[in-house]
Amino acid sequence: MPQIGIGIVGGGYMGKAHAVAFSAVGALFDTNFRPHLEMICASTATSAETYRAAYGFARATDDWRKLVRDAAIEAIVVASPQETHREIAEAAFAAGKPVFCEKPLGATLDDSRAMVAAADQAGVANMVGFNYVRTPATQYARELIRGGALGQITWFRGEHTEDFLADPAEPATWRTKGVSNGTMGDLAPHMINAALALIGPIKSLCAEVETVHKSRPGDQGAVDVTNDDHGQVMCRFESGAMGHLYFSRIATGRKMGYAYEIHGTKGALRFDQEDQNALWLYDASSPAERRGFTKILTGPEHPDYAAFCQGPGHGTGYQDQITIEARDFLKAIETGKPVWPTFRDGMEVNQVIAAAFESSKKQGWLNVSAV
Amino acid sequence: MPQIGIGIVGGGYMGKAHAVAFSAVGALFDTNFRPHLEMICASTATSAETYRAAYGFARATDDWRKLVRDAAIEAIVVASPQETHREIAEAAFAAGKPVFCEKPLGATLDDSRAMVAAADQAGVANMVGFNYVRTPATQYARELIRGGALGQITWFRGEHTEDFLADPAEPATWRTKGVSNGTMGDLAPHMINAALALIGPIKSLCAEVETVHKSRPGDQGAVDVTNDDHGQVMCRFESGAMGHLYFSRIATGRKMGYAYEIHGTKGALRFDQEDQNALWLYDASSPAERRGFTKILTGPEHPDYAAFCQGPGHGTGYQDQITIEARDFLKAIETGKPVWPTFRDGMEVNQVIAAAFESSKKQGWLNVSAV
Amino acid sequence: MPQIGIGIVGGGYMGKAHAVAFSAVGALFDTNFRPHLEMICASTATSAETYRAAYGFARATDDWRKLVRDAAIEAIVVASPQETHREIAEAAFAAGKPVFCEKPLGATLDDSRAMVAAADQAGVANMVGFNYVRTPATQYARELIRGGALGQITWFRGEHTEDFLADPAEPATWRTKGVSNGTMGDLAPHMINAALALIGPIKSLCAEVETVHKSRPGDQGAVDVTNDDHGQVMCRFESGAMGHLYFSRIATGRKMGYAYEIHGTKGALRFDQEDQNALWLYDASSPAERRGFTKILTGPEHPDYAAFCQGPGHGTGYQDQITIEARDFLKAIETGKPVWPTFRDGMEVNQVIAAAFESSKKQGWLNVSAV
Amino acid sequence: MPQIGIGIVGGGYMGKAHAVAFSAVGALFDTNFRPHLEMICASTATSAETYRAAYGFARATDDWRKLVRDAAIEAIVVASPQETHREIAEAAFAAGKPVFCEKPLGATLDDSRAMVAAADQAGVANMVGFNYVRTPATQYARELIRGGALGQITWFRGEHTEDFLADPAEPATWRTKGVSNGTMGDLAPHMINAALALIGPIKSLCAEVETVHKSRPGDQGAVDVTNDDHGQVMCRFESGAMGHLYFSRIATGRKMGYAYEIHGTKGALRFDQEDQNALWLYDASSPAERRGFTKILTGPEHPDYAAFCQGPGHGTGYQDQITIEARDFLKAIETGKPVWPTFRDGMEVNQVIAAAFESSKKQGWLNVSAV
Ligand SMILES: NC(=O)C1=CN([C@@H]2O[C@H](COP(=O)(O)OP(=O)(O)OC[C@H]3O[C@@H](n4cnc5c(N)ncnc54)[C@H](O)[C@@H]3O)[C@@H](O)[C@H]2O)C=CC1
Ligand SMILES: NC(=O)C1=CN([C@@H]2O[C@H](COP(=O)(O)OP(=O)(O)OC[C@H]3O[C@@H](n4cnc5c(N)ncnc54)[C@H](O)[C@@H]3O)[C@@H](O)[C@H]2O)C=CC1
Ligand SMILES: NC(=O)C1=CN([C@@H]2O[C@H](COP(=O)(O)OP(=O)(O)OC[C@H]3O[C@@H](n4cnc5c(N)ncnc54)[C@H](O)[C@@H]3O)[C@@H](O)[C@H]2O)C=CC1
Ligand SMILES: NC(=O)C1=CN([C@@H]2O[C@H](COP(=O)(O)OP(=O)(O)OC[C@H]3O[C@@H](n4cnc5c(N)ncnc54)[C@H](O)[C@@H]3O)[C@@H](O)[C@H]2O)C=CC1
The missing domain is CATH 3.40.50.720 (NAD(P)-binding Rossmann-like Domain)
Incomplete structure (x- = not known):
């Protein structure tokens, strides 16, 4: 080899x-x-x-x-x-x-x-x-949606919330300066990528981005915070679905709040990265008295799980996601074919972020293509 | 007596x-x-x-x-x-x-x-x-917030989501006509009331309200739907907190999705009416290795629980909320003093709804006091 | 009327x-x-x-x-x-x-x-x-089992656990004396009744009953505790299913731990009274990649729910169970026909308890019919 | 190096x-x-x-x-x-x-x-x-117990349940023959090891082991199953705590049901390997109205987590446990000092299993030291 x-x-x-x-x-x-x-x-x-x-x-x-x-x-x-x-x-x-x-x-x-x-x-x-889009659960979510399991998607709610700066007494660092180190710049990309991957392109949006704690303790007194603590985005996907995104580094209690809820005419999905080995699926076609969200534990039947373990429910973790990326990168090199997500996908995420900042500044709706 | x-x-x-x-x-x-x-x-x-x-x-x-x-x-x-x-x-x-x-x-x-x-x-x-604001859990949530357990509130997310019209094949009824029978008119009031009760008045908002399924089967062919299926609201509370509200009657899988998440500088709360006897509290002052959301089961220590049962975790239900209302109404009559929520509180909810419709029409931010 | x-x-x-x-x-x-x-x-x-x-x-x-x-x-x-x-x-x-x-x-x-x-x-x-067997969830569980949804039952685990005497400093009261006020006498009956209702008669058992905190503070110094704090029972049902029961008043953290897990060849059920409006069903016939426990929220489709509320997920509580009993008692009077559970059913529960005490004393297996 | x-x-x-x-x-x-x-x-x-x-x-x-x-x-x-x-x-x-x-x-x-x-x-x-005892969660559970967070342990319930042979139509394989490939021989060791690690040595026990599906399809007709499908064990730890263990390969719905619940006079713990990144802790010393099980997400504060990820809640998986073992084995080699669990620990697990088989055969209690 x-x-x-x-x-x-x-x-x-x-x-x-x-x-x-x-x-x-x-x-x-x-x-x-x-x-x-x-x-x-x-x-x-x-x-x-x-x-x-x-x-x-x-x-x-x-x-x-x-x-x-x-x-x-x-x-x-x-x-x-x-x-x-x-x-x-x-x-x-x-x-x-x-x-x-x-x-x-x-x-x-x-x-x-x-x-x-x-x-x-x-x-x-x-x-x-x-x-994060490479967990077996989220890969499977993508397959389910593409396969039509949810019918027509009507609503997407995504968030990436953590709390490492929730305490206003937390000191200023490199993380509290520079737009690309703020919440929109640094945390938002993951979930925006997921939104695009699961639902498709975002057409327009209306956002509100905010620095809640405007200064933080530094070595010599208070230091200005020059980037955002949290931000929210109402959006409309090109498919017609309505959506909402929330990003925060001050979401007290949330450690890895990369989570989404998706409703469609035939079903629904819920996922929270804090329990990354479970995907919750609701199938509206089940008999009324048996309907509910099913907690599917990831296993060898789901994408990229079997390599890590033959037993379902045994679980993959953060590091395994990075290893899946390595596998994909090697495959891209080998085949010479782009493997998702490419730089173009990454740029589209930045475009949504840029639009969100712009929207927040002008306080109104904006087409993503306008930035 | x-x-x-x-x-x-x-x-x-x-x-x-x-x-x-x-x-x-x-x-x-x-x-x-x-x-x-x-x-x-x-x-x-x-x-x-x-x-x-x-x-x-x-x-x-x-x-x-x-x-x-x-x-x-x-x-x-x-x-x-x-x-x-x-x-x-x-x-x-x-x-x-x-x-x-x-x-x-x-x-x-x-x-x-x-x-x-x-x-x-x-x-x-x-x-x-x-x-719904009368469940022991939500009454206790209100006490916790007022008592400062969460510190300064930075984020409120509320939803009232159900799915009784999620299926586009569901026929047209009185529910699908008349603005006050739509999602904003009929479902939204409960959670808006909760938002006002828990966080205080909403100063401004930006909303998006939509009829997803524009016609539904009637006795003699398709009938136009004249009210909304779902709507979302970005808002700013007078306290400075940022917020988001979502309302839907097409949220496949949700039966009683009256739910909120609140983040403050010192703690966080999560609640979902589908498990109305639990309130999830995060206390940021706990030692780092023991921190997490605590699932508090309602019990005699919580407001208006003891009358229904002496044992914690035994649970109250929907009908019990209505009985608590009856008790309060009798008390208001007896004392001649207003007992929350009064007609004025109800009107303030309608004001937020009116502002949301207006905002959605003009596609932009609006002061609630402007309607 | x-x-x-x-x-x-x-x-x-x-x-x-x-x-x-x-x-x-x-x-x-x-x-x-x-x-x-x-x-x-x-x-x-x-x-x-x-x-x-x-x-x-x-x-x-x-x-x-x-x-x-x-x-x-x-x-x-x-x-x-x-x-x-x-x-x-x-x-x-x-x-x-x-x-x-x-x-x-x-x-x-x-x-x-x-x-x-x-x-x-x-x-x-x-x-x-x-x-407790009258919650919509447990009534539905019974229907599911009788309808064969779980196939042949192989395992039943039930518990009734609370923690009102978990603290050894909790003083002696009438609850700490008299066999019929102990855990086996007072708490166990509910879950034994559920076991018999869900799975059928218990043929034999082997139990271990114990007073962990042998004395407790009284007004004038330590007082002997004359009944049991917790007890466990391995059992064999007449149907052939194997089972285990656990009862405790010292189960720190448990408030209404009336819970069961049932495995059959075709499916499984899980229930916990602390979230009495949800029943978890696993259907082994679902496609492997979609299998998991479904959290069914009780609603009008389930037994005795609709009288309390037309909306699913809105929830019933402790008091509602007692009201269902009243309805059944009136019906029994009206029809002159026994309505389950009758005194005979209550006696059969006492028989299991008596057998458990006997087994614990002689430290071995026993036929329930032997007491 | x-x-x-x-x-x-x-x-x-x-x-x-x-x-x-x-x-x-x-x-x-x-x-x-x-x-x-x-x-x-x-x-x-x-x-x-x-x-x-x-x-x-x-x-x-x-x-x-x-x-x-x-x-x-x-x-x-x-x-x-x-x-x-x-x-x-x-x-x-x-x-x-x-x-x-x-x-x-x-x-x-x-x-x-x-x-x-x-x-x-x-x-x-x-x-x-x-x-499995090497997950950050279970390592931390061990530390908590040793540090006295639960007070005196009164009850331990452990299980290792899976469902790979739940369907009686599942064919006979090497797994269905040979005592050491049965449920007690093959699955039980993990949880018995956990029980010994968390609570200490088991003094005596009373077990029931059973082959539920006595024959399974083979290439040429039905083949006898020569080992056990499930087994339960009531036990008494040397510390005085009472316990129960359940092991099954026919527990429909369970994929990685390595789970335990521990009650002590001061607190309680719950863990389920199907959500291996969460440990549930109940602290009886909290104020009554705030008490409940806290869902602690593992993070860098917990044993052996930080090497895999700097962020809490990002999660470790099955493979990471094996890597921790490799680290420990290398350390044992390097230091020449035994690193738990040694062969002696493994032998003690086998002793409990042997006692369980013996107890099941003679249908009664047995001292573990007797085998
Ligand atoms: N995918 C994910 O889950 C995460 C992604 N990231 C991203 O990974 C990147 C790195 O972040 P971290 O590893 O957290 O940062 P870090 O601060 O832990 O490490 C940065 C490394 O880059 C090196 N470095 C800095 N400037 C350099 C230069 N001019 N030339 C060569 N080396 C240089 C530093 O010496 C250091 O070794 C960032 O783009 C960040 O956004 C970070 C954390 C999580
Ligand atoms: N708080 C909550 O959880 C809920 C509140 N509601 C509210 O309760 C009110 C009633 O709704 P539902 O009970 O669901 O309606 P419903 O359709 O079940 O009952 C309406 C009742 O009003 C009577 N009615 C209608 N027009 C009348 C008139 N002009 N004069 C006298 N009686 C008249 C009808 O005969 C019927 O008995 C509505 O305002 C609704 O928004 C409804 C459901 C839940
Ligand atoms: N189904 C369930 O969930 C529960 C059932 N119980 C059962 O209900 C029964 C009563 O228990 P609690 O209500 O908790 O007791 P309690 O102590 O709250 O009330 C007992 C009542 O009985 C009365 N009483 C006592 N001796 C009497 C006598 N000789 N003649 C007339 N009245 C007498 C007392 O004055 C008092 O009013 C017990 O059998 C208990 O096991 C208790 C709690 C929950
Ligand atoms: N810690 C854990 O979570 C798990 C532990 N195990 C244990 O690991 C061990 C191996 O099990 P699996 O990997 O599942 O088995 P497997 O059937 O997947 O692999 C067994 C391997 O051993 C080799 N082998 C068999 N006999 C041999 C011999 N005489 N000489 C040399 N190689 C031989 C086979 O060729 C094969 O490569 C068992 O003791 C099993 O109980 C298995 C699964 C999970």
């Missing part, structure tokens, strides 16, 4: 997750490449070396350009902060190398558009790190 | 519920009046007589004016369709009699305003039938 | 519940009798008079014999402590009057047997207060 | 899981060894070679003796059927090599005892594959 040299930019939260994924993916899935952890890059030489040793890479660097150029690097994962995504991806494409980029694709819509153009020109595999 | 003669207009769904409530309230609660089921009124003499016999009233009539005027009638319950509420209530107040009116107070905001004026002028007890 | 004079012995927890039930039952259900609250009896004249006034009875007494003999009393409810049940019931039957007796039927198996004999001889209506 | 050569016997369900675990463990945890997948063994050369290629081993063999003896193999995982465990482990110990053995330790109690003796004599690292 041919090896493939993997280079990862960023060794933090997600850099590690991808390193683990590429370590495990070959044993878990029937891949045609066996990934080799070739090089890891971080901001400093010291941290890069630490990551190298910890994750088992062959080499380390503090210069992502070196990584991108290196002949042994055949596929690149961008797991550094959003502001860095564009430059790295463009350089990688210029070197003709496939890129997997963490979400959000670009720090701005302009960045994302440039990245899509670069990907198109390079004609190589490109993917975005929307891992 | 002095008796009090009760007259109920309407012997259907709610007329029965109130008849049962007034039968049981004296034994359940420590009331100062013992209600006597004096007269029931329905559209026809035959149905009125049937109700009389079934519910145990002394007399029956098909003329609500007779009921209102009757000397033995000392308190009146209006449980007939919304279009009739105003006229009956005004006549009752004119006769100086206390009125309990089913929700929505009036069929229109104008009706409601006139009814408030009439109540104010009469100076007698007046209440509106928002029964 | 003919009136029927009701006499209730006991005005406490259950006396009140039955007084409320007989106040409401006529308006709720299509009964042929209209109950009249004729007389209430309590241990003292003062308390009896208080209850009379509170619940709306015509007369009060402190002598149950007077109540039993009174010509205006046509039906008797025994809601006094277990030790009094036999004597009162026997006297009532001797006077030819129908008797509804709270659980447990008798304080001992001997008492129960004598009561069944007296009922048989009198040939009048007789019922036992197993209210 | 020193490499360590891993040899795995068995390439099926668990062989794969361990191969993946050793691929990922180095990147996930701060191990001192970096495992190298040196050799895999399966029953046939062809299957061994397939596994080798799929999982990324250096070499393959169909002779476990070769694997055991091989100089490059420094640690051995036994993931072949239970009947083979003893012989392989003994040989590995004889060669002075650390052994990780899948559950159950031995196919019989005698096997297990011999294996413990061999491990003791070898004095090398030895562990048993009870992966």
Whole structure:
């Protein structure tokens, strides 16, 4: 089996997750490449070396350009902060190398558009790190909807809610500055991607975005918060369905509130990432006295579950989503065919976010295509 | 103990519920009046007589004016369709009699305003039938919020969702015509009342109201649907909290989806009427490793529970809410003091609904005070 | 509609519940009798008079014999402590009057047997207060099982767990003395009755009954506890199904832990009284990828729900169970036909309890018919 | 970082899981060894070679003796059927090599005892594959109990229930023959291990074990089932706590019903592996009106979670448990100190099972030490 040299930019939260994924993916899935952890890059030489040793890479660097150029690097994962995504991806494409980029694709819509153009020109595999849509439950939800199990969709409600900044006494950090690190920039992309994947394109929207706690304690007194704490979006899908999205980093009590509820003329679905191994399905065609939401536990019958366990209900977790991404990225490289979600999908998410900001500013409805 | 003669207009769904409530309230609660089921009124003499016999009233009539005027009638319950509420209530107040009116107070905001004026002028007890806010769980939620358990409220999400018209093949009936019988007119009042009760007045809103299934089967072919199937409202409370409301009669799978989620800086609450005996509380001050939503089962420690059962977790039900209303109405009559929610509270709900319709028409934000 | 004079012995927890039930039952259900609250009896004249006034009875007494003999009393409810049940019931039957007796039927198996004999001889209506089997959910569970929805039952697990004595510092009271006030005597009957109703007779069993906290604080120092805190029973049903029962008053966290899980070759059921409006059904014949437990919310399609509410998911509560009992008792009187559960059913429950005590003493398996 | 050569016997369900675990463990945890997948063994050369290629081993063999003896193999995982465990482990110990053995330790109690003796004599690292006790939730449950959060434990109920043989039409396979492949032999060990870990040693028990479906379809007509479908155990822990265990492979609807409920004088715990990322804690010291079970989502505050994800509620899955085992096994090898659960712990589980069979046969209570 041919090896493939993997280079990862960023060794933090997600850099590690991808390193683990590429370590495990070959044993878990029937891949045609066996990934080799070739090089890891971080901001400093010291941290890069630490990551190298910890994750088992062959080499380390503090210069992502070196990584991108290196002949042994055949596929690149961008797991550094959003502001860095564009430059790295463009350089990688210029070197003709496939890129997997963490979400959000670009720090701005302009960045994302440039990245899509670069990907198109390079004609190589490109993917975005929307891992949550890869749980067996959400993949199955998508199949159910496409298969017509819910009939005509009339309502979609999605949220991505966490509470890491719910306490106003929580200090200011990099997370509290820079639009792309705010709730809309950083948390919203996952659920917007899910909305688009499950229901289709959003035509128009009306949003309200807000910084609730306008300053937070810093080392030398109060520091201004320059990005948003939460935001909501009423929307209309092109299919005609009505929808609502809510995003928050101050949703006290919510840890991984990536959740959706979908109603259609024939059925309904409910999902909450905090119990990611269950999908709740309502089938309106059941006899009235037996109707209700069925708690389906994911199992080998559902997409991408069997590789992790032969027993239903045994459960997959966060890291497994990242491993599924690795499998897909390898497949995209192998086949030369785009594997969803591509950079274009990532850009469409940024477009919805840009429209939401614009709508919130002008306080009214807006066509997504207008931004 | 002095008796009090009760007259109920309407012997259907709610007329029965109130008849049962007034039968049981004296034994359940420590009331100062013992209600006597004096007269029931329905559209026809035959149905009125049937109700009389079934519910145990002394007399029956098909003329609500007779009921209102009757000397033995000392308190009146209006449980007939919304279009009739105003006229009956005004006549009752004119006769100086206390009125309990089913929700929505009036069929229109104008009706409601006139009814408030009439109540104010009469100076007698007046209440509106928002029964769901009377569950022990929601009463306790209100206490918790007022007591500061959640800190500063940052987000409120409420819904009232059912699915009795989810199937487009469901035929046209009186429910599918007349604005006050639509989702905003008929279902929304309960949850709007809850939002106002829990969080306070709504300052501004932006809504989207829609008839999804524009015609339905009738006896002689398709019939136009002249009211709304679902509607959503983004709102801003006067307290500064942001909110969202959703109402639907086509929410496949939902039977009694009167549900809310509230986030504050110190805690959070979740409630779903489909499991009305549980309230979920998150206390952010607990140690990190023990934090989570606590499923509190209602019990004698919670408002108005002990009268129904000495054991916690034994549960109250729909009918018990109506009996609590009867207790409150008797108390309002006895003390001559308004007991929440009064006609004014009911009118404020109608105002939010009117603003939502207006906002949906003009497709933008609106101050509630503008309608 | 003919009136029927009701006499209730006991005005406490259950006396009140039955007084409320007989106040409401006529308006709720299509009964042929209209109950009249004729007389209430309590241990003292003062308390009896208080209850009379509170619940709306015509007369009060402190002598149950007077109540039993009174010509205006046509039906008797025994809601006094277990030790009094036999004597009162026997006297009532001797006077030819129908008797509804709270659980447990008798304080001992001997008492129960004598009561069944007296009922048989009198040939009048007789019922036992197993209210929990009357929830719409459990009634429906029974229908499902009888209709074969679960196939051959292989396993039944039932529990009745509460925690009112979980804290060893909780003082000694009448509840901590007398076998019939212990967990097996007082709590177990409800779930044993459910087990017999759902699965059929128990053939043999092996039990372990225990007083965990052997003394408790009293007014003058520690007081011995003379009855059991919890007990478990392995059993074999006559149908061949295997089972387990657990009863506890020290089950910290459980408030109304009347719960069962039933597995059959074709399906499964789960129920917990703490959420009494939901029944969880698993149908093994569903396609593998859609299988799971369906949370069925009770509604008008389920037994005895519609009288309380026309909307599904709106919920019934504890008091409603007692009202359903009142309806059934009136029906038994009217038809002269036994309505389940009769005194015989109550006696069979006592027999299982007696067998459990015996088994625990001899530490081994026992045929229930042996006691 | 020193490499360590891993040899795995068995390439099926668990062989794969361990191969993946050793691929990922180095990147996930701060191990001192970096495992190298040196050799895999399966029953046939062809299957061994397939596994080798799929999982990324250096070499393959169909002779476990070769694997055991091989100089490059420094640690051995036994993931072949239970009947083979003893012989392989003994040989590995004889060669002075650390052994990780899948559950159950031995196919019989005698096997297990011999294996413990061999491990003791070898004095090398030895562990048993009870992966479920390694979820962050169950590790935290253990900490809570040890820290006294529940006070004195009065009741433990555990179950391991699945439904893969619930349908009597399911054909006979190797699973339906051989005591060690039955429910008590194959499923029970996990939960018995949990019971011992959470509550301590079991002193005595009384069990009932049963083959419900005595024959199943085979290629040539009905085939006798020679092992048990389900079994229950009443038990008494040495601490004095009472307990109950239930094991089933015919529990229709249950997929991964590894669940426990624990009551103590100060609190209670509930856990169900089907939602492995939540632990339900009841704290009796909370104010009465706020008491209830708290759904704690596992997060970085809980044992062994942070390595997999920095965000709480993001969830770990089945495979992660196996990776935690790999980390522990490496640690045991490195330190030369036993890491729980050792072969001795595995043997104690087999002892409980042997006692349960004996008790079921003689139909009575038994001291576990008697077998
Ligand atoms: N899919 C998901 O669930 C998540 C995605 N993310 C995304 O992953 C990306 C990385 O986030 P985290 O891992 O949380 O950040 P982190 O702060 O934990 O790690 C960032 C890494 O990037 C490196 N880095 C920063 N600037 C660099 C530069 N100019 N050149 C080379 N290396 C540089 C840092 O040294 C560090 O190793 C972000 O785009 C973020 O939005 C983050 C968390 C979860
Ligand atoms: N609080 C709650 O949960 C609910 C409140 N409602 C409200 O209760 C009111 C009644 O609704 P339902 O009981 O569902 O209606 P229904 O259709 O079941 O009964 C209406 C009754 O009013 C009588 N009626 C109609 N026009 C009349 C007239 N002009 N004079 C005298 N009687 C007349 C009818 O004969 C009938 O007895 C409505 O305002 C409705 O919005 C309804 C259902 C639930
Ligand atoms: N079905 C259920 O859910 C429940 C059933 N019960 C059963 O109901 C019965 C009564 O229990 P509670 O109402 O909880 O008791 P309680 O202590 O609240 O009330 C007992 C009543 O009986 C009266 N009484 C006692 N001795 C009497 C005598 N010799 N003559 C006349 N009156 C006498 C007392 O004055 C008092 O009014 C018991 O058999 C109990 O097991 C109790 C609670 C719940
Ligand atoms: N911890 C857990 O959650 C689980 C543990 N297990 C345990 O893991 C062990 C293996 O079970 P599975 O993986 O399900 O079995 P499996 O049937 O999927 O795989 C067994 C493997 O052992 C090999 N094998 C059989 N006999 C052999 C021999 N004499 N020499 C060399 N290789 C041989 C086979 O070729 C096959 O590769 C068993 O002890 C089982 O009880 C199984 C499933 C789950």
